[in-house]
Amino acid sequence: MICVILLQVFGVVSVAEEVILKSSSLLPINAKDLNSVVNICQEDFYPCTCETYSWDLIPSLYVHCNEVPSFESVQAAFRRTTASQVKEFVLTIPSFEENKTIPANLLSGKAAQEITLICPNTETQLTVDPKAFNFSEDYTNFIKFSTCDLNQLDYTFLTNFNVLKEISYFNSNNFSQWYGLPSLPSLMKISVDSSSDFKDFKNLAVSKLPALSEYSIRLCPHFELLPNTTATKKLRIESCPLFKEWDIVGRQSRLTSLSLISLNNQTIENALDSIVSSSVVNTLAELILTYNGLTQVPSQIQLFSQLQNVTLSDNNISTAGNRSLAFSTPKLQRLYLNRNGLSHFESEAFQGDFSVCQVLLGSNNLTKLESSVFKSVLEQMDATDIGSFTVDKNPFECDCDxxxxxxxxxxxxxxxxxxxxxxxxxxxxxxxxxxxxxxxxxxxxxxxxxxxxxxxxxxxxxxxxxxxxxxxxxxxxxxxxxxxxx
Known part of the structure; x- marks a missing residue:
């Protein structure tokens, strides 16, 4: 408690001290020790900028090098500052260094927990020296490539990055060769966003990625094929109209979270028909089906036996028919029906146990809550004092009904x-x-x-x-x- 109060009073500590503070939180700390770790952002990171944010329990450094003249200027900034670790390092490739290799020891012996590399445009060929981030090997858990052509990228620079958990690509092209990708024992997630040419994972050496279990693919118009694996636990497919391999999804026997977003009504029908005939029907805990133009609650949802969270927001479901919300899952926790133009529930729409469920009905067209629909469900919720209906932004008339x-x-x-x-x-x-x-x-x-x-x-x-x-x-x-x- 004393440590927390002192940190709040004196300001910022560097991420370099996180491990020390966590391991010695019960030990006394003197003013000399404290002064050595506070106000690190007051050091001169120019031409980069340094920020800290109040939401960090332990204040951390966010260093952004977005308008720098050269790689050497970045190295100089880290040479003259004392923080041995930063929470986030963001580099926009300098215009004068475009198509040049990011040099060895870019951070001058310092480490970054999260690294983002941004190219000036998608024609910029990004290459990275194998030792560019060698002091981050045991610290970096996230790396992102943005607006780059990665055709020449050799992933050897990630060798020994044993705590890396996610690789993310945004608006980048030609990255699916994964040349030189080393073994990454902790890599759990690959995210691809807004890639115009990304089609599949066929060149990804999944055998080198034993922990890989989560894929997020969005705004990739040519994406068609997932890796040939059965280890996926979380999958997000958004605005990928060519993806049809629902039988592969059905083979993911460990799948617990599935997000299918901005596809279309028929695609969702085909997807659910395939998935409910597989073992996923007994493993899936979260199902997100937003922005699909659905006009009714998909009947297949009733067959999933372990669902906890269901999101049907932002569709066109104006009426919930009898038994449309009949769940076989024992304890549904959240049901999202926001922003559907929903105006009517038939009397037997809700079936099952909603005692601990948060049902969100905000921003719809409900004018009343009929007792034949809601009374029995409200009584379930009242018995636990956990479940509830959230009904904000509906035009309730509040008359004798x-x-x-x-x-x-x-x-x-x-x-x-x-x-x-x-x-x-x-x-x-x-x-x-x-x-x-x-x-x-x-x-x-x-x-x-x-x-x-x-x-x-x-x-x-x-x-x-x-x-x-x-x-x-x-x-x-x-x-x-x-x-x-x-």
């Missing part, structure tokens, strides 16, 4: 989050008095007459948002009499 909640079952109100009426009243403010004059026989009617509910509000000097007030008839007559008399 909601009396079943706020007058007859007020204990269920807390399981409905962020509800707001079109008249400005918040669900959290509504109670029995607001629905006292609703006719019990017509509570569930979709039509509410003026004799059933008054929408006039009681005048108030309080400027805070309040629920609408239903006027007592006697009080109304008194006010009317006074007004006429005056």
């Amino acid at each position: 909601l009396a079943w909640i706020f007058r007859d079952n007020l204990h269920l109100r807390d399981q409905i989050k962020d509800g707001k009426c079109t008249n400005g009243s918040y669900f959290a403010e509504l109670g029995p008095k607001n629905f006292a004059y609703c006719n019990e026989e017509t509570n569930t009617s979709t039509t509410v007459t003026s004799s059933t509910i008054q929408s006039t509000t009681i005048p108030s000097t309080d400027t805070a948002s309040r629920p609408f007030q239903l006027l007592d008839p006697v009080l109304f007559l008194i006010i009317l009499f006074i007004s006429i008399s005056v």
